[in-house]
Amino acid sequence: MTELPNSTDRKMGLVIDLDTCVGCHACVISCKGWNTENYGAPLSDQDPYGSDPSGTFLNRVHSFEVQPQACGTQPAPAAQLTHFPKSCLHCEDAPCVTVCPTGASYKRVEDGIVLVNESDCIGCGLCAWSCPYGARELDLAAGVMKKCTLCVDRIYNENLEEIDRVPTCVRTCPAGARHFGDLGDADSDVSKLVAERGGFDLMPEMGTKPVNKYLPPRPKDQIEDQIDILAPLLAPVTGDAGGFMGWLDRALDKIPGGAN
Amino acid sequence: MHPAPSVIVFTTLSGLGFGLLIFLGLGLPDVTGMVAFVFFAIAYALAVGGLLASTFHLGHPERALKAFSQWKTSWLSREGCCAVGALVAMGLYGFGTVFLGTAWPLVGLIGALLSLATVFTTSMIYTQLKTIPRWNMPLTPALFLSFSLAGGALLAGQETVATVLLIIAGGVQLAYWVKGDQAFAASGTTLATATGLGNGGTVRAFEPPHTGTNYLLREFVHVVGRKHSQKLQVIGFALGFALPVLLLVLPFNGLMLKHIMAAVAVLSHLAGVACTRWLFFAEAEHVVGLYYGKR
Amino acid sequence: MTFQQPQVDTSPEVSDEIRKTTCYMCACRCGINVHMKDGKVAYIEGNRDHPVNKGVLCAKGSAGIMQVNAPSRLKAPLKRVGPRGSGEFREISWDEAISTAVGWLNELHETAPQKLAFFTGRDQSQSFTSFWAQNFGTPNYAAHGGFCSVNMATAGIYTMGGAFWEFGQPDWDHTKLFMLFGVAEDHDSNPIKAGLGKIKARGAKVIGVNPIRSGYNAIADEWVGITPGTDGLFILSLIHLLMKAGKIDLDYLSRYTNAPVLVNAAEGPEQGLLMRDDDGKQLVIDRNTGQLTAFDKPGVRPDLAAVYEKDGVTHRPVFHQMAERYLSEDYAPEAIAEQCGIPAKRIRAIAGEIARVAFDEAIELDQEWTDFRGEKHAKMTGRPVSFHAMRGISAHANGFQTCRALHVLQILLGTVEVPGGFRFKPPYPKPAEAHPAPHCDNRPGQPLDGPHLGFVQGPEHLALKEDGSPARIDKAFTWENPMSSHGLMHMVISNAYAGDPYKINTLFMYMANMSWNSSMNTKGVMEMLSARNDSGGYVIPHIIYSDAYNSEMVSYADLILPDTTYLERHDCISLLDRPICEADAAADAIRWPVIEPDRDVRGFQSVLIELANRMALPGFTNEDGTPKWKDYADYIVNHERKPGIGPLAGFRGEDGDKVGRGEVHPEQLDKYIENGGFFVEHIPTEASYYKPWNSAYQDWAVGMGIFDSPQPYLFQLYVEPMRKFQLAAEGHGERQPPDHLRERIKHTMDPLPIWYDTDQQGNEGYTINALTQRPMAMYHSWGGQNAWLRQLHGRNPLYVPTKLMRENGLSDGDWAKVSSPHGEITVPVMEMAALNENTVWTWNAIGKRKGTWGLEEDAPEATKGFLLNHLIHELLPPKGDGMRWANSDPITGQAAWFDLKVKLEKAGAPDDLTESQPAFAPLDSVIPTGPKELKWKVGK
Numbered sequence A: 001m002t003e004l005p006n007s008t009d010r011k012m013g014l015v016i017d018l019d020t021c022v023g024c025h026a027c028v029i030s031c032k033g034w035n036t037e038n039y040g041a042p043l044s045d046q047d048p049y050g051s052d053p054s055g056t057f058l059n060r061v062h063s064f065e066v067q068p069q070a071c072g073t074q075p076a077p078a079a080q081l082t083h084f085p086k087s088c089l090h091c092e093d094a095p096c097v098t099v100c101p102t103g104a105s106y107k108r109v110e111d112g113i114v115l116v117n118e119s120d121c122i123g124c125g126l127c128a129w130s131c132p133y134g135a136r137e138l139d140l141a142a143g144v145m146k147k148c149t150l151c152v153d154r155i156y157n158e159n160l161e162e163i164d165r166v167p168t169c170v171r172t173c174p175a176g177a178r179h180f181g182d183l184g185d186a187d188s189d190v191s192k193l194v195a196e197r198g199g200f201d202l203m204p205e206m207g208t209k210p211v212n213k214y215l216p217p218r219p220k221d222q223i224e225d226q227i228d229i230l231a232p233l234l235a236p237v238t239g240d241a242g243g244f245m246g247w248l249d250r251a252l253d254k255i256p257g258g259a260n
Numbered sequence B: 001m002h003p004a005p006s007v008i009v010f011t012t013l014s015g016l017g018f019g020l021l022i023f024l025g026l027g028l029p030d031v032t033g034m035v036a037f038v039f040f041a042i043a044y045a046l047a048v049g050g051l052l053a054s055t056f057h058l059g060h061p062e063r064a065l066k067a068f069s070q071w072k073t074s075w076l077s078r079e080g081c082c083a084v085g086a087l088v089a090m091g092l093y094g095f096g097t098v099f100l101g102t103a104w105p106l107v108g109l110i111g112a113l114l115s116l117a118t119v120f121t122t123s124m125i126y127t128q129l130k131t132i133p134r135w136n137m138p139l140t141p142a143l144f145l146s147f148s149l150a151g152g153a154l155l156a157g158q159e160t161v162a163t164v165l166l167i168i169a170g171g172v173q174l175a176y177w178v179k180g181d182q183a184f185a186a187s188g189t190t191l192a193t194a195t196g197l198g199n200g201g202t203v204r205a206f207e208p209p210h211t212g213t214n215y216l217l218r219e220f221v222h223v224v225g226r227k228h229s230q231k232l233q234v235i236g237f238a239l240g241f242a243l244p245v246l247l248l249v250l251p252f253n254g255l256m257l258k259h260i261m262a263a264v265a266v267l268s269h270l271a272g273v274a275c276t277r278w279l280f281f282a283e284a285e286h287v288v289g290l291y292y293g294k295r
Numbered sequence C: 001m002t003f004q005q006p007q008v009d010t011s012p013e014v015s016d017e018i019r020k021t022t023c024y025m026c027a028c029r030c031g032i033n034v035h036m037k038d039g040k041v042a043y044i045e046g047n048r049d050h051p052v053n054k055g056v057l058c059a060k061g062s063a064g065i066m067q068v069n070a071p072s073r074l075k076a077p078l079k080r081v082g083p084r085g086s087g088e089f090r091e092i093s094w095d096e097a098i099s100t101a102v103g104w105l106n107e108l109h110e111t112a113p114q115k116l117a118f119f120t121g122r123d124q125s126q127s128f129t130s131f132w133a134q135n136f137g138t139p140n141y142a143a144h145g146g147f148c149s150v151n152m153a154t155a156g157i158y159t160m161g162g163a164f165w166e167f168g169q170p171d172w173d174h175t176k177l178f179m180l181f182g183v184a185e186d187h188d189s190n191p192i193k194a195g196l197g198k199i200k201a202r203g204a205k206v207i208g209v210n211p212i213r214s215g216y217n218a219i220a221d222e223w224v225g226i227t228p229g230t231d232g233l234f235i236l237s238l239i240h241l242l243m244k245a246g247k248i249d250l251d252y253l254s255r256y257t258n259a260p261v262l263v264n265a266a267e268g269p270e271q272g273l274l275m276r277d278d279d280g281k282q283l284v285i286d287r288n289t290g291q292l293t294a295f296d297k298p299g300v301r302p303d304l305a306a307v308y309e310k311d312g313v314t315h316r317p318v319f320h321q322m323a324e325r326y327l328s329e330d331y332a333p334e335a336i337a338e339q340c341g342i343p344a345k346r347i348r349a350i351a352g353e354i355a356r357v358a359f360d361e362a363i364e365l366d367q368e369w370t371d372f373r374g375e376k377h378a379k380m381t382g383r384p385v386s387f388h389a390m391r392g393i394s395a396h397a398n399g400f401q402t403c404r405a406l407h408v409l410q411i412l413l414g415t416v417e418v419p420g421g422f423r424f425k426p427p428y429p430k431p432a433e434a435h436p437a438p439h440c441d442n443r444p445g446q447p448l449d450g451p452h453l454g455f456v457q458g459p460e461h462l463a464l465k466e467d468g469s470p471a472r473i474d475k476a477f478t479w480e481n482p483m484s485s486h487g488l489m490h491m492v493i494s495n496a497y498a499g500d501p502y503k504i505n506t507l508f509m510y511m512a513n514m515s516w517n518s519s520m521n522t523k524g525v526m527e528m529l530s531a532r533n534d535s536g537g538y539v540i541p542h543i544i545y546s547d548a549y550n551s552e553m554v555s556y557a558d559l560i561l562p563d564t565t566y567l568e569r570h571d572c573i574s575l576l577d578r579p580i581c582e583a584d585a586a587a588d589a590i591r592w593p594v595i596e597p598d599r600d601v602r603g604f605q606s607v608l609i610e611l612a613n614r615m616a617l618p619g620f621t622n623e624d625g626t627p628k629w630k631d632y633a634d635y636i637v638n639h640e641r642k643p644g645i646g647p648l649a650g651f652r653g654e655d656g657d658k659v660g661r662g663e664v665h666p667e668q669l670d671k672y673i674e675n676g677g678f679f680v681e682h683i684p685t686e687a688s689y690y691k692p693w694n695s696a697y698q699d700w701a702v703g704m705g706i707f708d709s710p711q712p713y714l715f716q717l718y719v720e721p722m723r724k725f726q727l728a729a730e731g732h733g734e735r736q737p738p739d740h741l742r743e744r745i746k747h748t749m750d751p752l753p754i755w756y757d758t759d760q761q762g763n764e765g766y767t768i769n770a771l772t773q774r775p776m777a778m779y780h781s782w783g784g785q786n787a788w789l790r791q792l793h794g795r796n797p798l799y800v801p802t803k804l805m806r807e808n809g810l811s812d813g814d815w816a817k818v819s820s821p822h823g824e825i826t827v828p829v830m831e832m833a834a835l836n837e838n839t840v841w842t843w844n845a846i847g848k849r850k851g852t853w854g855l856e857e858d859a860p861e862a863t864k865g866f867l868l869n870h871l872i873h874e875l876l877p878p879k880g881d882g883m884r885w886a887n888s889d890p891i892t893g894q895a896a897w898f899d900l901k902v903k904l905e906k907a908g909a910p911d912d913l914t915e916s917q918p919a920f921a922p923l924d925s926v927i928p929t930g931p932k933e934l935k936w937k938v939g940k
Ligand SMILES: Nc1nc2c(c(=O)[nH]1)N[C@H]1C(S)=C(S)[C@@H](COP(=O)(O)OP(=O)(O)OC[C@H]3O[C@@H](n4cnc5c(=O)[nH]c(N)nc54)[C@H](O)[C@@H]3O)O[C@H]1N2
Pocket: C121, C122, C144, C147, C148, C149, C510, C511, C512, C513, C514, C517, C518, C519, C546, C547, C548, C549, C550, C551, C552, C553, C563, C564, C565, C566, C604, C772, C773, C779, C780, C781, C782, C844, C845, C868, C869, C897
């Protein structure tokens, strides 16, 4: 229902590692495939073979460039690129739920999943307006709001093997950049990962309290800063007695011998 | 935001219609019989027509009844409830004035208040959206309410009140534009907060996730050229407020001329409001545009 | 909570049935679970048990469902009715199609088999298609490797008996520093992503060397935005620093490489060849005894330093020559930094980091093993630095030597086939000598005298006719490109058109979009394919083509043999072919018809068998004249290359319990299907590293039928066959190169890696590098027909670095005119900051011709999309002497796609133009375009 539960038993969600995502879009298409065939109406495509193809997707991968500031050690730092998958973050204070006039949008008590009950949805679009993250798309063929279901029809599905009871985007991600678990449980693997790697929220100022977390890219292009440690490793042996050949002879003698 | 004609028509007409109902509910003008019928017909045509228009953009208008259920949390639901309440109360009141020749002041007052509430709830649908900083300001309800009241007064033929209210509404509109232009920046939401990548340097949107368009881009990303918007602001302001006020304060002789001028004032106001309403949507930027490098 | 939540069915039936087969949305060949509902494909996911992908799937793989329902699928055999290149066809029956083909082919087989040129593109059945061509008797067969990455394959095989690409992989589980050169996707698509994921999970370091910082390079911890074509120089500089600092693995070099092997210094026809004993074994000095001895004698400790005096001449080991060359200050970082576009300090830091990880963070596995000299080792020592590279370094005219340089670097560090380093996948390692030499002796009605392709060991193996002219239509294995082990598919059409070296009658192609994205000089190729001679006939009289979809190439053929999609046919992913093995296991797989075609199409391999049967080709025909196989499935099970060895290694023998070697097993395919469509045989743990020298591995490989006897060998830092070509160019030997090639051969065929500038003659004024990359979510031209994938990449801008955007007054969406000495295109641009500042690039093969692929004519692929190929010519601009040299590596003939240099200028604002240029007339589509809306859901 349109009221948010005061609390949910668990906070199931995704942790996305921006240091590992290569931007392959595997999660995007796997999500499209599963959700076309499963929960609710199929994700339709308009003008699929024409000049202006577009369709409903529940997960999209953006990419951003980051230009670091110049500084003393790095007077001309190279720009960086980050691939950025984004689907519903299953917010704790989900505005998309409270704006919904019909109660079609709701947050589940048992796991915090934000879902749309398609048979109640009038397709007014207001929930999509209220979502800062662009996580909801109105399906043009079905006239109802579609969004990431956190694969609610997989994660408990007894027709699937236990190991496969994870969202299809997580299962398919070739790089292992997507993690699924209970972010309400501080001891879960995902919570630990978030703690270790400094996982963060998108647009915290929106007050949506997203459940999904993002792990930041690790610092890049730092190798030259270590030149003082690395340079000694390259001290030439050619300056030693006898030059390179002299060194070679001595070094070969030091190698533990052959058979005799 | 995509300036969908249905939403522009809806908010413009229903605002005007409920505005007129407010005045009718307060007995301004104090009319009965056929004259009352005409006034009520106009008010209902505007209010109900507007509401009907708003269903055009629904994916499933046949389920519209469900939209009344979530009044506890949803401004859209509340709007629906208020609107129905207002229409029922004013219907009763109107029945009295038109057919029985009696005005029940209490019913009228309730109807007027519900009509006012309807306009307010409509405005709150937009105001509540943090995702659209230009709307997420106290000036948004002020804008809707002042427009509705000014338009209502104008339609109700309350010249003096209308003049004052039109000036106020015009002022609110100007303030809204000034504040609105600063709203996105003031909201603190940037590509850096949207991506969390700001610590590393300046963030720039590179490739979008798809080369074509999608629902989000169609619905939320609408770029109005600066020049274009300034032109529309001038037109909207002139038609919506300046001209009607001028027409109201200029001393016209003759009832006929006066009526014609009043009609011109109303039409001009309507056109002006529609024009600024177009801008209200078209200029509103949704934060999701940041992810697409568009805002 | 007081309110009621809707009830959601959290355990719906996923499907009626799962059919397990092999993906072919690209050449990576992952295992897939095809979920079926009501007999239709409902959903595709990765097969967790499969050795290649272990459950994951890329975007293309998941989009397979949109491929098998694509409107672009050909429906029936087609016969051209309009002029070539018009796209006008008539549907015909298979009977008519086969008879027509046999009519053309049989005469050639019986009179002049070389007049058939049979070339295959994205073929994954090369062991079968080459078998067919061999039995037809034409020397003119190859697959697409020549324009793809033959530099990578051959440099690896000549140097160390295997390459990156599909032949080996980093030790993802142990590596601590991974360096990636010039890779956007690769055939090892999912494994690389999975490997990077493992490295990242451990927090290990990745260095990406690539002018473009996208994809894998975007997640690299260090990005080296190198100037294209200069990797060789950068690598040799790393070698310089490491050698100079003694940070090389002398023990490894002396035991497992030809570094200690003596080089003949005596002037004459053997100068520079390796010294050998009477058995042909390479000779070293044993450091224990000081004696000259064969390298592989038990107890020998080959000396890297000792020299050998004979007849007053000092013969020095390979290692001496390397020290002499690479210690030269010419390779100092300061000397090369500017040319490579990498600061000297950064080069030093990277070399230092490599040294640190290789030597200070060495790892040891407690695993005994025995080497080929009989010596037992208690542990396996790993130097956890690994490398991977692909076309970024190989698709340049100096690519062979650059790939060699990279292999030499890994070998100097001792990181090949050790824990944490690079590991081969069976059937590799396999040295060049263990491969066949190329064959080209063709006689009417007879099979060719041996396999077409192979590894030349010297001029004696060149494919030349008696008069010295090329025996092959693509001029592979000639003095122009002696070590062209994969043929030169990109030269076939232009040579056939020119009648140089000779005219052919029928061009037969399979799965290659040669009139579009797979050709250089695309417009020229279209003209050549449709060119007529004086008498009005076509210059290339017959063109037969097999495709599954309505590609651009379809319109240029006379006869179309429509293929099935990958879910509708039998296929065989064989150890005899391009392998799908992992470093720890041998594996092969099949495809089988998980759905039946709903059109009048046939699996191409089965059609080849039918053609062979109708012509009664040797090899396909029993002594009594009856056909050996009725279709491809029959062939897969019943064909034997050698007794007991067939296309599939699993479930052999009468009971299906034999592995590698064993009699034909009639139920083999069923066994594969039961097993998930694949077969895996793990390598014993003690055989898992040091494979070329590890007795346990060698024995296992013999058991598997990979070799007939153990084949230990030394890594060839110094590649002797190259020296043989130099000797010929110096005037030694019977087979002599033409004079105009002597200098080039002497210079480029250096047996130790060198770097030379590929900056080509005639490029003056064209200063910007122009590259292409493969998008991860698209496979060449055929991804574009996919309704889901084309929403991700429906057009391709030219990405331009910030500096060039400013200099040319460009902003996103503007049009730019891009020109090369060869041509001009006008295309939309987009700014990219994370890019080498003198490089522009675009996605490969997004641009489409109007009227193809089941797309509407105003599809963005056809209006905005474009090909860079129009700017690339298969020949370089004329030299002073009027000669036009091939735009290829002079050693292997690899197409030098990435040597392209261009100029850029603004052509207009976004609204000024409507279409990318050049625009071609729409083709008359042989199939209708697709529906206006898709709501794909099968089952109830
Ligand atoms: N500018 C530029 N050009 C390049 C490259 C580059 O890097 N830059 N790369 C080059 C390289 S490495 C390569 S390998 C080539 C690739 O080029 P190609 O091998 O030509 O690849 P495709 O364009 O996909 O063409 C393959 C054809 O096979 C058809 N096909 C797909 N599935 C089937 C099937 O099941 N059966 C049959 N019979 N046909 C099928 C497709 O419809 C398509 O027409 O491109 C080369 N071209």
